């Protein structure tokens with residue numbers, strides 16, 4: 001088994017997947033391990049939606065691309081505008097044709113929902129890496145406003161999407177991106 005340090009270095013954002021499916025039992029395992037994350041007041045507000053239907057993922061991708069392009073149209077000054085040409089490309093699937101998408105969501109009225117669900121996402125990505133699975137957090141998959149799709153995927157009213165995470169077997173693994181030196185503002189000793 002990888003040491004924790006090896007795992008920290010091994011996890012990469014994967015955007016190129018083999019065609020084979022990930023067994024649902026494995027997805028359930030990594031979701032279970034993601035719930036070992038800490039949460040404010042041990043509230044555990046995270047909920048999970050598992051999608052392995054590629055047709056549904058494609059429709060979600062198209063809906064999010066539309067919503068993002070509308071946002072760019074209204075606010076061209078946003079950094080998001082850098083993705084305009086990719087979003088306009090009909091062939092671009094924001095989920096990179098991954099075989100599985102896990103939405104980590106939670107009640108919008110829980111003050112810590114974003115932090116708690118982000119921690120669960122982080123644990124999920126490491127749980128997946130330990131099993132040789134690749135993941136990538138897809139922020140572009142967040143603006144899912146279409147009520148028909150929200151109902152279809154079982155997203156309850158009043159719930160916020162925090163972390164869309166794709167999961168699959170990596171077809172290729174990119175080189176690690178260099179990290180900046182930690183910027184320690186002050187040491188008080």
Ligand SMILES: Cc1cc2nc3c(=O)[nH]c(=O)nc-3n(C[C@H](O)[C@H](O)[C@H](O)COP(=O)(O)O)c2cc1C
Nearest residue numbers: 011012013014015094136137138139140141176177
């Ligand atoms: C909140 C968040 C949103 C992200 N959204 C996207 C995305 O929409 N598309 C994508 O390809 N990668 C996305 N990423 C992945 C980052 O680009 C990636 O983590 C970063 O480039 C560092 O690479 P690494 O994860 O391999 O270390 C996102 C990551 C985070 C944490």
